[in-house]
Amino acid sequence: MEICIISALCLCFLLVGDVVEVEASHHPYRNLQSLSGEQPYRTAYHFQPPKNWMNDPNGPMYYKGVYHLFYQFNPYGAVWGNISWAHSISYDLVDWVHLEPAINPSDPFDINGCWSGSTTFLPGEKPAILYTGDDIKNRQVQNLAVPKNVSDPLLIEWVKSPHNPLLTPIDDIDPQNFRDPTTAWQGPDRLWRVIVGSKINGSGMAILYRSRDFVEWIRSDNPLHSSTKTGMWECPDFYPVSANNTNGEEKFSKHVLKASFKNQDHCILGNYMPMTDKFEVDTDFLDEGLDLRYDYGNFYASKTFYDSGKKRRILWGWVIESDSESNDIEKGWSGLQSIPRSVVLSGTGRQLMQWPIKEIEKLRTNKVSFHEKEVKDGFIFEVPGITASQADVEVSFDLPNLDEAESLDPNWVDPQLLCSQKGASGRGRVGPFGLLVLASKDLTEQTAVFFRIFRRHDNYVVLMCSDQSRSSLREGLGKTIYGAFVHIDHREKKISLRSLIDHSIIESFGGDGRTCITARVYPKLAIHTESRLYVFNNGTLSVRISSLNAWSMKRAQIFPMQNRRKQQINYK
Ligand SMILES: *[C@@H]1O[C@H](CO)[C@@H](O)[C@H](O)[C@H]1NC(C)=O
Ligand SMILES: *[C@@H]1O[C@H](CO)[C@@H](O)[C@H](O)[C@H]1NC(C)=O
Ligand SMILES: *[C@@H]1O[C@H](CO)[C@@H](O)[C@H](O)[C@H]1NC(C)=O
Ligand SMILES: *[C@@H]1O[C@H](CO)[C@@H](O)[C@H](O)[C@H]1NC(C)=O
Ligand SMILES: *[C@@H]1O[C@H](CO)[C@@H](O)[C@H](O)[C@H]1NC(C)=O
Secondary structure, eight states, X not given: OOOOOOXXXXXXXXXXXXXXXXXXXOGGGGGGSTTSSSOTTSOSSSBOOSSEEEEEEEEEXXXXXXXXXXXXXXXXXXXXXXXXXXXXXXXXXXXXXXXXXXXXXXXXXXXXXXXEEEEEEETTXXXXXXXXXXXXXXXXXEEEEEESOTTOTXXXXXXXXXXXXXXXXXXXXXXXXXXXXXXXXXXXXXXEEEEEEEEETTEEEEEEEEESSSSSEEEOSSOSEEESSSOSOEEEEEEEEOBOOTTOOOTTOEEEEEEEETTEEEEEEEEEETTTTEEEESSOOOSSSOSEESOSSSBEEEEEEEETTTTEEEEEEEEOOOSOHHHHHHHTEEOEEOOOEEEEEOTTSSSEEEEEXXXXXXXXXXXXXXXXXXXXXXXXXXXXXSOTTEEEEEEEEEOOOGGGSEEOOTTOOOHHHHHHHTOTTSOBSEEEEEEEEEEOTTSSSOEEEEEEEXXXXXXXXXXEEEEOTTSOSOSSSOOOEEEEEEOOOGGGOEEEEEEEXXXXXXXXXXXXXXXXXXXXXXXXXXXXXXXXXXXEEOBSSOEEEEEEEEEEEOOOOEEEBOGGGGGGOOOO
């Protein structure tokens, strides 16, 4: 056994049975970590490469005790281009070591870019990557890569198949709209299935292919699903999900089909019949924007994987900058990954619930709590004693008598518009109440994450908003106000909110993860120790905080492996 000294400069990884020592140094990139007064928007516990452009998460997996994340990466700059598959590894999805890119554009079938794709475990637990290549003719084709050495838990080297490209855009397939293969699955007939995102004759769709050997693929007569209302489907994802019942009942087991379009990740739930590959959807993609989305804010091109170690489904999503490209170039990087989220089906079987993975809680420190505190009309108070620019806050509100809630015009159907027009700065009856995040002391900068409850017909409508309109004194930023409804059982008379705050990102989970909204914000004043966190209520009816727990978050250890140390990874 090697002795590994754990220090700020060293990450030590222990594998069951073997010892893999990875020594990593942040030295070359010190100025890019948000340790000092510089780089106020660099995150401390979200996944980021040391520098440059990142977009979609690719091929996440758990293999021989190691989590792998690949991602779309430009090795040469902070803008999109020259896309390769960068590669990082982790033991807990919190601390990461960056390895060398696993797949680079080098062959006629991917020379213009190695675009998104997924990992599948072939028999014998052998991982295989299917990815899109932008080929020498600028056509989108699907390629295969496999590890050079499957005994290496770090899977450092990948080999492209001599059979590439496996899938090409023939017949009615548009060569510019054919990408992002999913994880494949095997049917009862032992044939592999995979879907690829496309748009044909004006409809977004998931083209279905089948294969016996994972090399030769035959297109199915029918797509798995299609829609006239969506445009091109990017990054489709298709997987089973069940309710998080402790008694193991899978009463509401369903399949999720996700497609990325119009800047958000839209989902439909349904029943999949593996014999016939029929997917009967509960509610299809809709015109009005009322369909299910993983996140109603800034969250795109996501991908899930099944974590066989902890028996859970985990979701990663790309969170793009909403600052200008010239500022991205100046700061030297662009793009974040969300905190990995577990995904389960809600008890009603009609929606998904997401929650930050438990492991992230290891970064919590300096806990501050309140209990049974009344927040009266127009009241605002600070949550003191935490680093509000790098924090995790969970709050649960007891609701007042909802009989007195304002009634909502039945014509108000667009929650995002409602949030813009009935924002935090307006007064209401039950709400707006919630958090003011990344706020300056004088409140000239603040991002309000809040609820407001209305009566409609015989029922109640809970609106959740993330209002970036006052998030920064800086000009030239995207400051969209996001909004969505939260489908809670109002008879419980309470609602919870959790926000993960990390310098330039706020990930908020309403109603125990029924509704999620992620925002990027770039405050001018409310940075580092100048940032504050408040609770507010601008409704005339009091709400009660049954409990509030807030923590400062420690920095995750996310470092590149030093090139010169690479040969010193020891296996015993
Ligand atoms: C892509 O790489 C080439 C060669 O390294 C470089 O000249 C070019 O600027 C890069 N493009 C982008 C968008 O990074
Ligand atoms: C493959 O990886 C294993 C485990 O890390 C190692 O022992 C072996 O030497 C590697 N084989 C080759 C050919 O590199
Ligand atoms: C698209 O339209 C063409 C011409 O009508 C037809 O041959 C083809 O089957 C259609 N494709 C799909 C997937 O609907
Ligand atoms: C699922 O259930 C487990 C055990 O009860 C719990 O720890 C976990 O937080 C639950 N996950 C979600 C997403 O509700
Ligand atoms: C509450 O409402 C008042 C009056 O409209 C407004 O000045 C204040 O900014 C609001 N509070 C918040 C947190 O938006």
